[in-house]
Amino acid sequence: MPVSCSAYGCKNRRTILSKHRGITFHQFPKDPGLRKAWILAFRRLDFKPSNKTVLCSDHFMQADFDRTGQTVRLREGVIPSVFASFPYHLKRVST
Structure with a gap:
């Protein structure tokens, strides 16, 4: 089954x-604080990710990745920040 x-x-x-x-x-990260930050950035009402829930690399900045090894990994403490397809009512004004 595709992810x-x-x-x-x-x-x-x-x-x-x-x-x-x-x-x-x-x-999604296992650390409760970071997981909560991802969920807040995600902006889906009552969303509860499972252990298999994933986000693709399109939702992170290039600087968020560690590409020094064979496997592309997210840097520690990174929060997804690129969500271009949000509908208007979910877009938040930055303060």
Whole structure:
């Protein structure tokens, strides 16, 4: 069963094509504080991620990744911040 990004409006799925395009998939963190920060950034009402829920690399800045090894990893403490497909009522004004 293919893995799909769980962000609102994102259609990325883990396939051979997405791998060739450089899209990676990252599970929600196990640390409760960081997990809560991801959920707040996610902005989905009553959303409770499972242990298998993932976000694709399109929702992170390039500086958020550690690409020094064979495996692309997120840097410690990173929070997803790129959500271009939010509907108007979910877009938040930065203060």
